[in-house]
Amino acid sequence: xxxxxxxxxxxxxSGKTTLTTLLSKHYGWIPNYEKVDxxxxxxxxxxxxxxxxxxxxxxxxxxxxQQIVDIRKSETTVIxxxxxxxxxxxxxxxxxxxxxxxxxxFDNYTxxxxxxxxxxxxxxxxxxxxxxxxKLVSQIQKRGRAYEHSxxxxxxxxxxxxxxxxxxxxxxxxxxxxxxxxxxFYENKSDLSTIVDRIESKLNGIF
Numbered sequence: 001x002x003x004x005x006x007x008x009x010x011x012x013x014s015g016k017t018t019l020t021t022l023l024s025k026h027y028g029w030i031p032n033y034e035k036v037d038x039x040x041x042x043x044x045x046x047x048x049x050x051x052x053x054x055x056x057x058x059x060x061x062x063x064x065x066q067q068i069v070d071i072r073k074s075e076t077t078v079i080x081x082x083x084x085x086x087x088x089x090x091x092x093x094x095x096x097x098x099x100x101x102x103x104x105x106f107d108n109y110t111x112x113x114x115x116x117x118x119x120x121x122x123x124x125x126x127x128x129x130x131x132x133x134x135k136l137v138s139q140i141q142k143r144g145r146a147y148e149h150s151x152x153x154x155x156x157x158x159x160x161x162x163x164x165x166x167x168x169x170x171x172x173x174x175x176x177x178x179x180x181x182x183x184x185f186y187e188n189k190s191d192l193s194t195i196v197d198r199i200e201s202k203l204n205g206i207f
Contacts, residue, residue, distance in 0.1 A: 003078070004077040004078075004124040004125065006078070006127065007123035007125070007126050007127070008080065008081055008126075008129065009082060009127070010082075010128060010163070010180075012136060012140065012151065013135075013136040014135075014136060014139070015129050015131070015139065015180055016082055016129060017034070017081050019195070020033065020079050020080075020081040022186070023195075023196075026192075026196060029078060030076050030078045032070075032079065034082045035063055041059050049095065050101075053101040054105040057092045057109055058112075061113060064082070065116045067080060069120070085172075086163075087113070089162070090162045090166060093106075093162065094155075098155075124173060125173065125176065125202055126174070128163075128176070130180065130181075131181055132160075133160060135180065135181050137153070174202050176199065176202050183195075
């Protein structure tokens with residue numbers, strides 16, 4: 001079996017990191033996590049989005065491009081927590097539309113993204129965790145990261161709308177949509193088994 005690039009997409013608080021960990025343990029895949037705790041811009045960004053939006057997005061773009069380069073060299077299947085596409089189709093345009101990133105910076109960012117994605121391929125399977133805003137808020141509060149306390153409801157709502165639009169038009173490869181509103185795959189083994197069964201069906205289609 002050839003090594004695969006599996007990626008999990010979803011809004012803030014949708015459960016990406018948790019599912020990445022659970023699936024990596026179940027399958028023996030290598031987990032590739034989004035840099036959060038050691039991100040040098042994240043706290044500043046949530047305190048002053050307009051000042052730090054470009055810096056944060058460039059940091060994520062650079063980091064995720066390096067991740068994909070490493071994933072493509074891997075001899076073992078890797079499961080990635082969030083994709084490079086979310087940065088450029090969800091977060092950066094949202095910041096631009098909210099007036100939190102100026103046009104010069106947004107155009108610069110977009111040009112760099114287009115160059116990077118011309119050099120890499122999409123994931124072999126994209127798993128999208130679809131969640132309502134109340135579910136996201138509940139999950140964010142539960143994990144208790146101090147810098148996330150200032151995240152606004154309208155910000156999450158805008159992101160969710162962009163996620164729905166992006167996933168609705170996603171054609172880069174196989175896609176699995178998991179509605180997590182009525183799931184607790186961390187504590188409920190049957191919920192996790194349901195997701196695993198659906199992944200198996202998708203993987204069988206890939207091979």
